[in-house]
Amino acid sequence: MSEETPEVAENVTPTPAENTTLTGGKLDSAEETVETNEQPTNPNLEYPEGFDEKTYDLATKSVKTEGIKEREDSIRKEMENYKKQAQDMRKIISKGKAKETADEYADSYVPQEGYEGFYNFEDGANPEVKEAFDKVTKMATEQALNIEQHRAVTDTLNDIMTQAGVLDTRTPEQIEIQQKDWLREENKKLSDDPVEAVRIINQTVDWVDGMNVFSDAEKEVLGKVMDTGAEGVAIINKFRTMFGGRGKDVPTIEVSGSGLSSDLTLATEFNKPDTTQARRIEIMEQRRAAGRTDPMPIVQK
Numbered sequence: 550m551s552e553e554t555p556e557v558a559e560n561v562t563p564t565p566a567e568n569t570t571l572t573g574g575k576l577d578s579a580e581e582t583v584e585t586n587e588q589p590t591n592p593n594l595e596y597p598e599g600f601d602e603k604t605y606d607l608a609t610k611s612v613k614t615e616g617i618k619e620r621e622d623s624i625r626k627e628m629e630n631y632k633k634q635a636q637d638m639r640k641i642i643s644k645g646k647a648k649e650t651a652d653e654y655a656d657s658y659v660p661q662e663g664y665e666g667f668y669n670f671e672d673g674a675n676p677e678v679k680e681a682f683d684k685v686t687k688m689a690t691e692q693a694l695n696i697e698q699h700r701a702v703t704d705t706l707n708d709i710m711t712q713a714g715v716l717d718t719r720t721p722e723q724i725e726i727q728q729k730d731w732l733r734e735e736n737k738k739l740s741d742d743p744v745e746a747v748r749i750i751n752q753t754v755d756w757v758d759g760m761n762v763f764s765d766a767e768k769e770v771l772g773k774v775m776d777t778g779a780e781g782v783a784i785i786n787k788f789r790t791m792f793g794g795r796g797k798d799v800p801t802i803e804v805s806g807s808g809l810s811s812d813l814t815l816a817t818e819f820n821k822p823d824t825t826q827a828r829r830i831e832i833m834e835q836r837r838a839a840g841r842t843d844p845m846p847i848v849q850k
Contacts, residue, residue, distance in 0.1 A: 604616040711844055714846060736779070
């Protein structure tokens with residue numbers, strides 16, 4: 550029996566072992582056999598800031614007008630949508646009664662009886678009221694107040710300005726009557742005899758006028774002190790006594806039985822810039838409790 554010789558395929562090239570070179574060297578990885586000089590690129594980096602392929606042409610390095618117009622239309626539609634959403638929310642918050650602008654709030658407001666004239670702003674009339682009213686309507690717009698809430702806030706503002714002496718809703722007839730009543734009460738504090746009370750006042754005025762030690766400006770200030778009522782006249786007569794004049798027959802005027810300061814003192818404190826709003830409200834409540842329903846005197850700033 551003869552030995553068989555294994556067949557060898559002709560023209561077959563041996564295959565190198567995996568991860569080896571033709572020279573037999575070992576490679577770290579198959580990828581190392583490929584070399585390239587190409588770098589990853591991001592085409593977006595080539596567009597100017599804020600632009601993209603729809604709004605900028607890289608080839609001509611120019612803006613695409615049509616793309617810009619489309620972008621503007623898109624932004625405008627988004628803004629309109631946001632505005633509508635805000636309006637819908639305002640209607641939900643105010644139960645559908647909120648106005649869209651401050652002017653609409655202003656037009657819808659009907660002043661209380663006696664305050665109509667103060668809300669005539671033509672030709673720059675009533676500037677103090679207008680300034681305060683504009684702030685209220687702006688606040689109503691921002692907070693989406695309904696009509697009833699806006700009216701309540703404005704009515705309260707009217708009451709505060711009346712108590713502060715900024716507004717006076719009295720008719721000329723009411724003013725005259727109240728002035729007569731006030732004079733009668735003040736005179737009675739000086740003397741139970743009306744004629745004697747008038748004599749005391751006249752003597753006090755004549756004394757101030759005849760005192761050359763006072764300048765005209767100082768005499769004007771003393772006159773304003775006497776205008777505050779019996780307390781002011783009593784103070785001036787104390788000066789008369791100090792100067793050796795007749796003043797001992799004038800009674801000392803005490804603060805009213807309620808223990809509350811005079812309206813002039815309260816008005817001065819009310820109008821001080823550093824007086825808190827809480828204190829101003831307290832002053833108004835104290836005057837009401839003391840039966841003082843007339844406006845506080847206007848203090849010159």
